[in-house]
Amino acid sequence: MKFNIALLAGDGIGPEVIDQAVKVSDAVAKKFGHEITWKPALTGAAAIDAVGEPYPDETHEICASSDAVLFGAIGHPKFDNDPSAPVRPEQGLLKMRKKLGLFANVRPTFVFPSLLDKSPLKKERIEGTDLVFFRELTSGVYFGEKGRKDDGNTAYDTNVYTKEEVTRLARKGFEAAMQRSKKLCCVDKANVMETSRLWRETVQGMEKEYPEVEVSYEFVDAVAMRLVQWPKDYDVLITENLFGDVLTDEASVISGSMGLMPSASLGTSVSLFEPIHGSYPQAAGKNIANPMATVLSAAMMFENFGLTEEGKVIREAVNKALAEGVVTEDLAEGGKAYGTKEVGDWLAANI
Amino acid sequence: MKFNIALLAGDGIGPEVIDQAVKVSDAVAKKFGHEITWKPALTGAAAIDAVGEPYPDETHEICASSDAVLFGAIGHPKFDNDPSAPVRPEQGLLKMRKKLGLFANVRPTFVFPSLLDKSPLKKERIEGTDLVFFRELTSGVYFGEKGRKDDGNTAYDTNVYTKEEVTRLARKGFEAAMQRSKKLCCVDKANVMETSRLWRETVQGMEKEYPEVEVSYEFVDAVAMRLVQWPKDYDVLITENLFGDVLTDEASVISGSMGLMPSASLGTSVSLFEPIHGSYPQAAGKNIANPMATVLSAAMMFENFGLTEEGKVIREAVNKALAEGVVTEDLAEGGKAYGTKEVGDWLAANI
Ligand SMILES: CC(C)[C@H](C(=O)O)[C@@H](O)C(=O)O
Ligand SMILES: CC(C)[C@H](C(=O)O)[C@@H](O)C(=O)O
Numbered sequence: 001m002k003f004n005i006a007l008l009a010g011d012g013i014g015p016e017v018i019d020q021a022v023k024v025s026d027a028v029a030k031k032f033g034h035e036i037t038w039k040p041a042l043t044g045a046a047a048i049d050a051v052g053e054p055y056p057d058e059t060h061e062i063c064a065s066s067d068a069v070l071f072g073a074i075g076h077p078k079f080d081n082d083p084s085a086p087v088r089p090e091q092g093l094l095k096m097r098k099k100l101g102l103f104a105n106v107r108p109t110f111v112f113p114s115l116l117d118k119s120p121l122k123k124e125r126i127e128g129t130d131l132v133f134f135r136e137l138t139s140g141v142y143f144g145e146k147g148r149k150d151d152g153n154t155a156y157d158t159n160v161y162t163k164e165e166v167t168r169l170a171r172k173g174f175e176a177a178m179q180r181s182k183k184l185c186c187v188d189k190a191n192v193m194e195t196s197r198l199w200r201e202t203v204q205g206m207e208k209e210y211p212e213v214e215v216s217y218e219f220v221d222a223v224a225m226r227l228v229q230w231p232k233d234y235d236v237l238i239t240e241n242l243f244g245d246v247l248t249d250e251a252s253v254i255s256g257s258m259g260l261m262p263s264a265s266l267g268t269s270v271s272l273f274e275p276i277h278g279s280y281p282q283a284a285g286k287n288i289a290n291p292m293a294t295v296l297s298a299a300m301m302f303e304n305f306g307l308t309e310e311g312k313v314i315r316e317a318v319n320k321a322l323a324e325g326v327v328t329e330d331l332a333e334g335g336k337a338y339g340t341k342e343v344g345d346w347l348a349a350n351i
Numbered sequence: 352m353k354f355n356i357a358l359l360a361g362d363g364i365g366p367e368v369i370d371q372a373v374k375v376s377d378a379v380a381k382k383f384g385h386e387i388t389w390k391p392a393l394t395g396a397a398a399i400d401a402v403g404e405p406y407p408d409e410t411h412e413i414c415a416s417s418d419a420v421l422f423g424a425i426g427h428p429k430f431d432n433d434p435s436a437p438v439r440p441e442q443g444l445l446k447m448r449k450k451l452g453l454f455a456n457v458r459p460t461f462v463f464p465s466l467l468d469k470s471p472l473k474k475e476r477i478e479g480t481d482l483v484f485f486r487e488l489t490s491g492v493y494f495g496e497k498g499r500k501d502d503g504n505t506a507y508d509t510n511v512y513t514k515e516e517v518t519r520l521a522r523k524g525f526e527a528a529m530q531r532s533k534k535l536c537c538v539d540k541a542n543v544m545e546t547s548r549l550w551r552e553t554v555q556g557m558e559k560e561y562p563e564v565e566v567s568y569e570f571v572d573a574v575a576m577r578l579v580q581w582p583k584d585y586d587v588l589i590t591e592n593l594f595g596d597v598l599t600d601e602a603s604v605i606s607g608s609m610g611l612m613p614s615a616s617l618g619t620s621v622s623l624f625e626p627i628h629g630s631y632p633q634a635a636g637k638n639i640a641n642p643m644a645t646v647l648s649a650a651m652m653f654e655n656f657g658l659t660e661e662g663k664v665i666r667e668a669v670n671k672a673l674a675e676g677v678v679t680e681d682l683a684e685g686g687k688a689y690g691t692k693e694v695g696d697w698l699a700a701n702i
Contacts, residue, residue, distance in 0.1 A: 120580050122472070224600050245572045
């Protein structure tokens, strides 16, 4: 097959980790006879610096006309303490999500047996954890009307959801549940919020289409507790944008393998793949960043194209690297630490 | 001193744990020469059953004219799976908060050395944890306009905050920080929400009034992560209603002593004290519920009256009970389990 992949490296360690994912993807393409054309484009602080805009139209054209987007990380400390600055990298992110219609953010949380000790949680609590969040990404309070009244002394945000938006996201969750353990948890705050009541009734209405899936409904506060207590109780979770923001980040620390967690944002035509970690400006340019989350995001990309085998060889290479200690300093535990580039080379060579 | 205390036992195990707190409070009153008049009143499912209303006017009159409210727990399974039922216990809770003006929910999270093993987190991560959340409780999305449009197919919720509401809550946080380690963390989502930007700028504007307090600003998603990773990094946290709902519940599992955690909801005239745990209908009437969280809530009540010594003797009695194994079955670890009433008796005798 032939693919055009938009390559949005972004800020901080983004470019370095993206380089390794490209290397590994090229090795996969070679092995399976695919052809990938990479289309680099600007985003984040890098784009603000270059053209004054975190998600320039030109970048959007490239993404919209590609088969997928591989994304590094964005964010730069110079924007950090000023959330009201007129132009910020996050705005580019939100604009990109909206314009590309990336409505379902998929965040798996799973454990690597060799890394269990890195978790803040006790081993027996997390061993075997394998859950996946489907977070709605293009609606909710992120995109509702917001503003000020009373000379700026009153602020408001509006959370809005349509039945269609809920259905679309929930369907992804139900489909994933059918491929997995047929367990789905809808996370809401239906005892307080009207949007949550719409979520709940919409999902309840879909249950009959998936009679094999066992659906539970839990309040967001209860899930925030139980995720830490009994992460193994969960399998597929679906939720709205803001709850998903908080809970997926919370879930990411459970496994102890946060630096290895990939993600996908599924769109109506094009989808995006990115590591869940940030741009770590402190580590930028030092050849020390762990590229595995980005490499595993490339695996999700292949799987999303229906290329399961291609995804599998990447996952196997990563597992082998972990088993053989071919890891960056964050995982080296006093052993030899490889550079970002060296880990990438090793993974590509082991495809 | 003389006090009138409204006594809202509520549902499930509420009445049993409240009984023990009354017993212990009476012992404290006796020891220090105070006089407490208890004013029982209906709330929750119990009130719905009796008078069709979860927070009847009569109950409100009693609360509003008392010096404090001691609250058990509310909630009954018959209301659980129907968040759109016309009358629900939670509505009583929200009405009570609003009508009594309970604007600051105070939720300490601390560890009992003898219970560290109960935590899902590793001991070295939590040892020494001592943080306290100030959650805004009478505004935000809980009380903003909400409803449906498009024949019910679109739902919305509005999150609204005024500068005054933020200031009032933040002041409680700053004051607590001054009594503690002079560290305050404002939790918001100022990169996305206008209400959060109001929170942040309001708190920033108050910094000069408390020059000794070191204030940090963190996004809610980052805090959801870091609370599990490094709970010891936090001291006083302030936040809005919905974020507080999620984060205080998440924080409650950290210490492993969830069944022992008290809380206070401070109002403009009267304040309320309650355990953070729920009504556990399964345990109701069995004399097995742990009364310590409610007893410690009574300690917070005395402290809130400025009666520090009175609070201290209660805390000491609880610590002694834990050390000597005078505990209910949830903490018995195969040793002897005492009944709810017996733990209450023991604590009262040890005041
Ligand atoms: C940067 C921020 C706007 C963004 C969000 O809240 O969605 C981030 O936290 C994320 O989860 O991708
Ligand atoms: C029952 C519910 C409405 C309530 C809330 O969300 O405030 C509860 O979760 C709490 O934290 O006291």
